[in-house]
Amino acid sequence: MAVEKMEMLNLVAPIEEINNISRDIILLENVHIVNALNEINESNFTLNVLEENLEELVDMCVIRPYMEDKDYRDISKKINDLMDCLELEKTIKEEYIEGSYDFKASIKEIEDIYWEIKRVYEEKSLYTEELNKIQEFDSHIHHLKRTKVDLSILNNLNFFSFKIGILSKENINRLKKNYENISAIVLHIGSNTLGEVYLVISPRDLETETNRILHSVNFHELDIPKEFLGTPEEIVINIEDKVKENRSKLESIDNKLKQFKEKYGVIIERQYSRLRLEEEVADIKKETACTNNYFYLSGWVPSREKKRIENRFKKYGHKVLIMFKDVSEVHKYIIPPTKLKNNKLTRPFEALVKMYGIPSYDELDPTMFLSLTYMLLFGAMFGDVGQGMILFLAGLYLSKKNRKSFYGGILTRLGLSSTIFGFLYGSIFGFEHVIPALMVHPIEHINFMLMGSVAIGIIMLITSFGYSIVNRIKQRDMKEGLFGRNGLNGLIFYLCLLGIVGNAVMEREIVPLSLLYVILLISLIFIVVREPLANLILKKRPLYHEDVSSYYIESGFDIFETLLSMMSNTISFIRVGAFALNHVGLFIAFQTMAKIMNNFTGSIIIFLIGNIIIICLEGLIVFIQGLRLQYYELFSKYYRGEGIEFKPIKLVDSLD
Structure with a gap:
């Protein structure tokens, strides 16, 4: 619905409390940390000049970055190895990180446990690797068990050597072509999933030449353990043992x-949780400044969280000094982070907004407008009760499978919109005459669908002008807000164009053409002279920030671009009706194919395939087209998306 109001938090505390206070900030999960030293240098970090604050104020004269030489990579590796060895779930448990603790003692505890468990696990790895090799060898030579070849005899030959290996099916023909060049006996002894298994016996004097040829055909030689040299019966017994x-x-x-x-x-789960907390504490320390006695911390917090933060630090008493500053009290070039605040219906669509860019702090959050219009556009283009319900159920499944993913939430809402429009169109799984249409059958009212799409587009574009005007007013940009092509003047210009087109379509003057042309001309003039006019009203000098002739040449082209963009933006919405008709037309094609089959079972299969293709392929196309209309036709008018996302420092379960 809106961008949350932010305030700057400045905190000063004794340096011996830095670990405990950093842990509290992380557990609060509502502080977007910024570099305190930069804030102090830019005079944004201020304290009330009170007697009890004098020591901290004087101490700020010898401020420096907080430096700590702690590297958690080694202990992190050991804790993660232990979690893997014992198959423990890598989740952070609050009961292990609340309150104070000594992490140095935790490191010593892990060191003692690590080698005791690691030795046993490495032993397990060795036996597992050996077992896998034995089973792999068994799978390669199991055909040899049906022969009478004694590998121990072959191994003891003085003038001959042997090897067993695998050839891929692609290289078998290459080997056959080299039969006349290879001085060896090549016996095919079996097949497996990797390829064909061969026994190769060659004279020792010619072994080098044989190996060269085998290497050229990518012959993969198997390593034969000594204990498996013998008769097939002995090999079977040895492998089983x-x-x-x-x-x-x-x-x-x-x-x-x-x-x-x-x-x-x-113990390991507790130390894992504490390790994750300490790694975040280390990140906070990188952004703090300090003296010999105090440390200084800055960050952005939502205004509604102030009380919670103050309550959290009450336990430190007068040791901790906290100051909150409104955005208006910090320098104008300091950009607060943006935290979006939306209801459950529209929250999943925040992801689509963020794909384009984060709203600036002084910019309206477009999530509500995007979510409602996007659902409307998708439903209008993909209206079908059955297919919409499939999308809805797929969204529910994705949401249940991964609650953090936004795809499920978006899909359920789009599926619901598609279902509603399905009832309006009287369409269920592509069939147009099973249920009555509450509004129209698209294919029977083509002009209505196309003209209706343009009408919907006009309403959305007018709304986007409203968003643009409000954004410019919030940003105190009179030039674009009042006189720009996407501001109030642009809206009047667009309405005049609509009036002229409306008179032509209706073949009568609803609004006098002379009046429309006069307003249109005045609007064009305002667009051309918007910069000097705004500077004149605001008493800014110079009136032009570039060469006067260059400015007016550029403004002239701007008029041409404004006309083209307004026409193209409006006409672009005709695709909504076109895709609604395409949706019906595609299913008619599958219906025709089903009739040609002249077979009930075949027709059912065609209808199933048709619905799958429509849901997957056309659903994706409509999703992209709806997004295109939002980004190119609407966002381009009112939304910049140049903000910084609010990212409070907090714990996450998995290590990177």
Whole structure:
């Protein structure tokens, strides 16, 4: 609905409290930290000149950045390794981070646990790797078990060597072409998912040449463990024994790790939560300034959170000094961050606004306007009860699967809009005569759909002029707000154009043409002279900020561009009706194909395929086209999106 009101927080406290206070700020999750030293240098960091503040004020004369040589990378790696080893969930638990604690003691505790668990886990990794190699080897040579080849005999030959390997199906033909060049016996012994398995026996004197040819066809040689050299029966027994041995050892190690989890799980989870908090504390410290006795912290906070912040720091008594400054009290070039405040219906559409840009602090939040108009446009272009309900259910599924994702919320709302327009159009899964149309069947009222689309576009464009005028007034930009092509003068100019076109369409003068032409001419003049006129009213000098002739040449082209953009912006909305007709026409094509099938089952399949294509392909196209109308036709008139997003420092569950 709006951009939340912000205030600047300035905080001073004894330097020994920096860790505790930083932790409190993180847990508040409502402070957008800025660099305190910059604020002090720019004279934005101020304290009341009271007797009890004199020491802090005098101390500010020797201010410096806060420097701390702490690197948490090593302990972070160890804690994450332990979480992985014991299969612990990486979530931050508040009960472990509330209150004060000594993180140095936490580091020592983790160091002691780490090596005890790591040795066991590394042992598990070795046995797991060995078991995988054995099973992989077994999968490659299982066909050899049906032969009488004794690998130990082949291994003991004095004048011959052997190897077993895999060739991909693409390289088999290349090997066959080299049969006459290779001095070796090549036996195909089986197949698997990776390719064809071959046994190659070659004279030792010619082994180098054989290897060269095998290498050229990407022959992947298998590493044969010594214990698996023997007859097929011996290989089977050895593999089974080795697999059992490894599995037994792994089971024993898993039991040890379960015991470790019961013994140390809570400790590791606690230290993980504290590590995540300490990493955020380190980020805060980078933005603080300090002296020998005090530290200074600055940040933006929502005005409604002031009381909560004050209550949080009451426990420190007079140790902590807090000052709040209104935006009007800081320098004009300081840009407050923007925090959007929208209701549940429109909140998911904030993501679409942010894709274009964050609203400036002194700019209207367009989320409400975008969400309502976007749902209207999507429903009008993709009106169908059945297909809309599919989108609605898909949105519910996505929302349930990932509550943080905005896609589900957007999809449910668009699906609901599509369903409503489906009832208006009398369309369900493309069928136009199953339910009655509450408004019109689009394909039967083509002119109504196209003209109605343009009418909707005109209403939206007029509303966007209103947004633009309010934004310019908030930003105290008289030149563009009153006289610019997207300001009040631009709105009058656009309404005059609509009046002229309306008279021509109606073939009678609803508004006198002479009056419209006079107003139109005055509006054109105002657009041309908007800069000197605004400067003259505001008593600014010079009147022109560039060469006078250059200014008027540019303004002349601006008139031409204004006319073109207003015409193209309005006509562009005709695509809404066109896509509504296209939606019906596409299904008619599938209906025709179903009739050609002359088979009930085939017709049902065609209808199913048709609906899937329409929902996926046309739904995506309509989504993009609706977004295009918002960004290019509407946002371009009233929205800049050059703000800074409000990002309070807070904890997140996963480590990057």
